[in-house]
Amino acid sequence: MTNRISHIEIDDSGLPAPTPEIEQERKVAVFDLLEENSFALPARGDKVPPEGPYRLTLAIRERRLVMDVTTEDAQKAGEFHLSLGPFRQVVKDYFMICESYFDAVKKLPPSQIETIDMARRGIHDEGGRVLQERLDGKAIVDIDTARRLFTLICVLHFGGQ
Secondary structure: OOOOEEEEEEEOOOOOOOOHHHHHHHHHHHHHHHHOOOEEOOOEOOEOOOOOOEEEEEEEEOOEEEEEEEEOOOOEEEEEEEEOHHHHHHHHHHHHHHHHHHHHHHHOOHHHHHHHHHHHHHHHHHHHHHHHHHOOOOOEEOHHHHHHHHHHHHHHHHHHO
């Protein structure tokens, strides 16, 4: 399939080193994303983008999320600079609920953990929808891909705050 991401690189140069928990979240999100994703670039006017699979580099530059997209043979396919503003609250909410979840796993019964996990998934869904909206006209991603990319934005954003 050509409408997919085949490689992800996280450029965290200039950001604080991630904590072990953040590093683990990053590894899981990258693995899950590469296992299954849907990513395509739409035509812009009469310009048809190169076909994938794509290599994606994520970075934070000047308080903006930078998504650099190339083909597997290193042909430039696109570069998007997205303001982090629309993500700030949902990222903050996501980290708060994740912290509650990790604490709950250590000491609460399964029914309470499940309730917190449902809230965590709801916030995660919201982050995926925000990303889909921000990528409108730039890239086409399904909700599962958007959710996984949102996780990577969170781990980058956490280091960039």
